[in-house]
Amino acid sequence: MDCREFCDQHVAFVDDTLAGIELVRMQRHLAECESCAKHDAKIRRALLLFRNLPSIELSAGFSQRLEARLRECDSDHLLAVTQRNLRRGAIAATLASAVMLGYIGTTLYHHTDAPRDLVMAPVVATMPEPELTPITTSTPAIVASVSAGLTIWPAALFAEQAPVRFAHSRLELTNYTR
Amino acid sequence: MADIVRKKAVSVEGPSVRERLQAMDDSAVVTAFLGGEERAFSELVTRYQTRLLNFVYRTIGDREKAEDLVQEVFIRVYRHLHRFDRSKKFSTWVYTIASNLAKNELRNRSRNPLVLFQAVQKNFEDDDRPLQFEDTTSRPDDMYRKRHLREIVEESVAKLPEHHRNVFVLRELEGKSYEEIAEITECNLGTVKSRLNRARNSFAEIIAPYVD
Numbered sequence: 001m002d003c004r005e006f007c008d009q010h011v012a013f014v015d016d017t018l019a020g021i022e023l024v025r026m027q028r029h030l031a032e033c034e035s036c037a038k039h040d041a042k043i044r045r046a047l048l049l050f051r052n053l054p055s056i057e058l059s060a061g062f063s064q065r066l067e068a069r070l071r072e073c074d075s076d077h078l079l080a081v082t083q084r085n086l087r088r089g090a091i092a093a094t095l096a097s098a099v100m101l102g103y104i105g106t107t108l109y110h111h112t113d114a115p116r117d118l119v120m121a122p123v124v125a126t127m128p129e130p131e132l133t134p135i136t137t138s139t140p141a142i143v144a145s146v147s148a149g150l151t152i153w154p155a156a157l158f159a160e161q162a163p164v165r166f167a168h169s170r171l172e173l174t175n176y177t178r
Numbered sequence: 179m180a181d182i183v184r185k186k187a188v189s190v191e192g193p194s195v196r197e198r199l200q201a202m203d204d205s206a207v208v209t210a211f212l213g214g215e216e217r218a219f220s221e222l223v224t225r226y227q228t229r230l231l232n233f234v235y236r237t238i239g240d241r242e243k244a245e246d247l248v249q250e251v252f253i254r255v256y257r258h259l260h261r262f263d264r265s266k267k268f269s270t271w272v273y274t275i276a277s278n279l280a281k282n283e284l285r286n287r288s289r290n291p292l293v294l295f296q297a298v299q300k301n302f303e304d305d306d307r308p309l310q311f312e313d314t315t316s317r318p319d320d321m322y323r324k325r326h327l328r329e330i331v332e333e334s335v336a337k338l339p340e341h342h343r344n345v346f347v348l349r350e351l352e353g354k355s356y357e358e359i360a361e362i363t364e365c366n367l368g369t370v371k372s373r374l375n376r377a378r379n380s381f382a383e384i385i386a387p388y389v390d
Binding site for chain 1: 219223227228231232235236241244245248249252253256257327328331332335349350351356371374375378379381382385386389
């Protein structure tokens with residue numbers, strides 16, 4: 001081992017963290033090299049002085065001051081939490097209002113549209129076609145009445161409806177001939 | 179505060195709570211605090227306040243400011259403990275906070291040339307200093323020599339570059355492992371070893387003329 005290597009390993013040597021073989025090599029070099037031995041002694045003596053410095057003690061009011069600051073910290077925290085909650089509440093209220101307004105707005109908008117939705121499709125009113133009673137010459141009642149020689153009512157009725165019947169017959173005849 | 183309400187509600191009853199907390203490791207104390215035992219936080223403060231004060235004081239060199247920063251560390255721990263990754267070491271997390279605050283303080287101070295590390299240390303009046311370093315049974319000249327030596331050591335540490343001093347204090351004063359220092363200072367392991375080596379050499383060089 002040379003002096004350079006000794007110096008490189010010196011931190012671990014002083015802290016006693018070297019592996020067995022390395023430790024032996026360092027100790028051997030220390031015994032052989034006067035310069036490194038002096039360096040080692042100088043470092044150890046300086047460290048001894050520093051490590052033996054008296055401990056600084058806390059001032060008398062330290063604990064009270066710390067306690068007061070922790071209480072202050074608690075109250076600050078409480079205040080911050082309250083403010084945060086209030087802020088959250090305000091935000092929630094604003095959001096709720098916005099939702100409500102949106103709902104109202106939408107409702108109103110749809111309300112104006114509602115009649116449009118409810119309007120039925122336009123209906124074209126038409127007069128129902130006059131349904132003619134299909135009385136033919138072969139109406140069973142007339143046939144029956146004639147053959148049975150019953151009252152003349154069917155004949156009277158027939159006579160009364162004769163113009164219509166004739167017209168209807170003519171129309172049918174026209175239709176057929178077309 | 180909901181957390182406090184929760185903490186009080188789940189509070190562990192019994193006369194030996196403090197003793198039980200003292201027997202727990204950091205992780206268990208943190209769990210107890212998060213589970214609602216408010217006294218667990220006092221236990222954490224008790225465990226770390228002096229260590230952190232020494233660490234911050236050795237880093238920034240101003241006792242009053244160091245106390246303020248230690249308080250700030252505990253305030254941050256109190257506020258953010260629920261976010262702490264419990265798979266990691268609590269002490270590493272606390273020291274990381276303290277180290278960052280100390281770094282910020284030094285950065286702010288460097289922007290204000292009127293407040294220098296040495297100047298701050300000089301303001302620390304002799305009468306205010308605890309006398310543990312001195313042995314009261316010693317002769318006055320011995321006491322003077324020791325106090326003088328202490329000043330020299332503190333000044334020598336103060337002369338180290340900030341990033342070297344940070345690593346040096348964490349290792350020599352707090353006994354942190356290289357891995358922990360790497361995590362606290364957010365450096366890789368090689369950088370930590372290199373900085374520690376340089377810091378030790380520089381410190382030994384600075385102090386050598388006074389102790390030889």
